[in-house]
Amino acid sequence: MYRAGHLLLRPLTQLLWRPTVVGAxxxxxxxxxxxxxxxFSFIDSFVIPLTAPRKVRFLAKDAYWQGRGPLALARRGFMDAMGAIPVDRQSSRAAQDSLDAALEVLRAGDAFGIYPEGTRSRDGRLYRGRTGVAWLALTAGVPVVPVSLSGTAQVMPIGATRPRVAPVTVRFGPPIDVARRWAGVPQGRARREVTDEVMDAIAALSGQERAAAYNDLPADAHGPAIGT
Incomplete structure (x- = not known):
């Protein structure tokens, strides 16, 4: 399903968004x-898998797999084709369930996409990272590749129901190998410093203004904020 989805969607991506990919x-x-x-946008979780050189899996709220009728069936097929992982955002264990699902992907040797800010930036600034990304990297013993997206806010701004035609740029940075360097360091300190290192790398790629605060998770967010 994933491969078939890519064969169908990549040409459409090239036509509509003309993505520039750097550092793949x-x-x-x-x-x-x-x-x-x-x-920045709901479509970020589709742009990255469609431009990355390997399969990348993201979390998505389980509501996308619910419903009946042709539209619901098409929506489920689309999410499956993108390799999305359903998560119940209403569960009291949503954050931990998300971490567990991500850890399963990583331990299977696959690539997992995450937004350390927790939710979309509404003002264009890069917010403080939540430490779930570091917990995953340290627990699974895997590297972190920083990614910068630009243009996706113009393709589908927050509140929009349909994507627009606009160019998109995706930049992949050098992988950050954290597991060895932080072995033996107290977990709380390691998670915070690894997260800050990842956010610094994203900022260097994106050139965004930094925000010292966390980005609040709105009620209409498309996935749980992983980590605290």
Whole structure:
């Protein structure tokens, strides 16, 4: 399903968004890896898998797999084709369930996409990262590839119901290998410093203004904020 979806969607992506992809060679082609990106738009979770050189899986709210009728069936097929993982956002264990699902992907040797800010930036700034990305990297012992997206806010701004035609740029940075360097360091300190290192790398790629605060998770967010 994933491969068939890509064969159908990649040409459409090239036509509508004309993506410029920089640094794809930095993404390891085998083994577990985290792709940690800034976040502007609902379509970010489709742009990255459609431009990355290997399969990348993201979390998505389980409501996308619910419903009946042709539209619901098409929506489920689309999410499956993109390799999305359903998560119940209403569960009291949503954050931990999300981490567990991501860890399963990484331990299977696959690539997992995450937004350390937790939710989409509404003002264009890059917010403080939540430490779920570091917990995953340290627990699974996998590298983190920083990713910068630009243009996706113009393709599908927050509140829009249909994507627009606009150019998109995706930049992949060199992988950050954190597991060895932080072995033996107290977990709380390691998670915070690894997260800050990842956010610094994303900022260097994106050139965004930094925000010292966390980005609040709105009620209409498309996935749980992983980590605290």
């Amino acid at each position: 060679e930095h993404v390891p082609m085998s083994g577990g890896v985290i792709l940690a990106s800034n976040h």
